[in-house]
Amino acid sequence: MQEAIKLTQEHLNTSQSSDYLMDKWTDWRWQLKNTIRKVETFEKIMGIKFSDEKKKEINETIDKFPMAITPYYLSLIDEDDFETDPVFKQSFPSIDELIISSIDMEDPLHEDKDSPICGITHRYPDRVLFHVSNVCAMYCRHCTRKRKVGDVDSVPSDEMIAAGIDYIKNTPTVRDVLLSGGDPFLLSDEKLDHILGLVAAIPHVEVIRIGTRTPVVLPYRITDKLIKVLSKYDNLWINTHYNHPREITKTSINALKKLTGAGIPLGNQSVLLKDVNDCPQIMKKLVHKLVANRVRPYYLYQCDLSEGLEHFRTNVGKGIEIMESLRGHTSGFAIPTYVIDAPGGGGKIPVMPNYLISWSTNKVILRNYEGVITTYQMPDTYEHTACDLNCTNCKLQLKLNNEESDRKPIGISKLLCDYEETITLVPENLERDQRNQSDEAI
Numbered sequence: 294m295q296e297a298i299k300l301t302q303e304h305l306n307t308s309q310s311s312d313y314l315m316d317k318w319t320d321w322r323w324q325l326k327n328t329i330r331k332v333e334t335f336e337k338i339m340g341i342k343f344s345d346e347k348k349k350e351i352n353e354t355i356d357k358f359p360m361a362i363t364p365y366y367l368s369l370i371d372e373d374d375f376e377t378d379p380v381f382k383q384s385f386p387s388i389d390e391l392i393i394s395s396i397d398m399e400d401p402l403h404e405d406k407d408s409p410i411c412g413i414t415h416r417y418p419d420r421v422l423f424h425v426s427n428v429c430a431m432y433c434r435h436c437t438r439k440r441k442v443g444d445v446d447s448v449p450s451d452e453m454i455a456a457g458i459d460y461i462k463n464t465p466t467v468r469d470v471l472l473s474g475g476d477p478f479l480l481s482d483e484k485l486d487h488i489l490g491l492v493a494a495i496p497h498v499e500v501i502r503i504g505t506r507t508p509v510v511l512p513y514r515i516t517d518k519l520i521k522v523l524s525k526y527d528n529l530w531i532n533t534h535y536n537h538p539r540e541i542t543k544t545s546i547n548a549l550k551k552l553t554g555a556g557i558p559l560g561n562q563s564v565l566l567k568d569v570n571d572c573p574q575i576m577k578k579l580v581h582k583l584v585a586n587r588v589r590p591y592y593l594y595q596c597d598l599s600e601g602l603e604h605f606r607t608n609v610g611k612g613i614e615i616m617e618s619l620r621g622h623t624s625g626f627a628i629p630t631y632v633i634d635a636p637g638g639g640g641k642i643p644v645m646p647n648y649l650i651s652w653s654t655n656k657v658i659l660r661n662y663e664g665v666i667t668t669y670q671m672p673d674t675y676e677h678t679a680c681d682l683n684c685t686n687c688k689l690q691l692k693l694n695n696e697e698s699d700r701k702p703i704g705i706s707k708l709l710c711d712y713e714e715t716i717t718l719v720p721e722n723l724e725r726d727q728r729n730q731s732d733e734a735i
């Protein structure tokens with residue numbers, strides 16, 4: 294807190310009482326108003342001076358990818374060793390962001406392409422991403438939507454929100470709506486309440502999720518008034534984004550307590566970042582601190598191929614090493630799923646160490662985290678029950694009035710399914726198919 298007061302004082306250039314300063318500091322709107330966007334402000338607050346050349350480089354980066362750091366998040370930076378600080382690295386621009394590697398893409402996840410209407414990304418059968426805000430408190434240097442950062446013109450209008458709501462209303466397969474952005478918590482309480490109300494009123498929407506980094510970068514946003522709004526919705530889940538144990542401060546924990554106190558289940562999505570958290574020790578510490586505060590580690594993302602992120606990317610091997618260091622070594626519910634979000638819109642693909650070593654008709658051979666190799670004997674009499682979709686003939690009690698669409702398998706599960714005749718999935722325009730066709734023509 295002393296730190297906060299000192300920073301506020303320097304920021305305001307005032308000698309007001311510490312009570313007055315604390316009032317300001319803990320007001321999220323004050324934090325936003327005083328967000329650090331210029332190198333000079335950063336220098337002043339940190340009491341440092343970059344060389345002219347360095348400053349020029351930083352400003353070149355800011356021209357392409359703007360900077361925004363909340364005073365709170367900045368106060369977490371270790372002043373004595375700021376250049377290797379994980380908070381600094383996630384928030385302060387680096388000249389390396391201007392390195393565009395040959396495989397980098399503006400929109401690697403095809404979020405704009407897989408978009409039936411502006412603001413909605415519909416990739417999976419039963420859930421959609423609904424971009425309700427393009428504003429963020431802090432501009433994460435590793436943002437996968439870097440192409441849009443600082444794009445103030447694209448704050449969604451009421452019409453855009455209404456169009457998104459219409460799309461969900463008219464798409465009965467959508468049972469899970471993920472409010473994303475930007476950061477939905479940068480909307481006013483009233484606007485957020487309004488959007489949540491509209492989504493919650495759609496009969497086929499069973500679950501609403503919000504993705505927000507405010508507990509990490511702007512914990513004062515979690516006000517009692519916001520909690521009151523959120524408490525109205527009993528099917529709400531929240532995912533946040535901690536990448537390093539240092540981000541879990543007392544203030545941040547307070548914000549989490551308010552959310553869990555309101556009965557909202559919390560998850561965390563981390564991104565694997567070079568020189569920030571690419572270390573089994575750091576990740577273990579992070580997941581331990583998360584579960585101690587009732588936040589369930591959900592995903593660990595391999596860093597995307599977005600432009601300007603090359604310097605953050607690690608080998609996939611590092612991620613697998615981290616997963617190896619967690620499974621068996623710590624509580625199962627502290628272990629996230631490590632995923633690669635497939636470039637081209639393929640979605641999240643889980644990757645992990647191999648535990649299934651071999652198998653025969655009656656046994657599988659497995660290995661555990663200690664290196665013990667073991668066998669699991671399969672039953673001699675497990676008979677395959679062929680499913681013909683006639684649940685009354687089956688011993689299992691499904692007895693649901695499933696929609697036809699629920700029973701229409703796609704992808705690999707279609708290959709596994711008894712009542713589907715498809716036996717192969719074949720890429721379009723196979724060269725050998727084209728060859729065969731031209732054979733016919735002869």
Ligand SMILES: *Cc1c(COP(=O)(O)O)cnc(C)c1O
Nearest residue numbers: 414415416417420421422471641
């Ligand atoms: C991540 C993501 C989701 C949600 O995926 P879950 O695995 O259900 O968390 C939905 N839509 C898009 C486009 C996504 O990227």
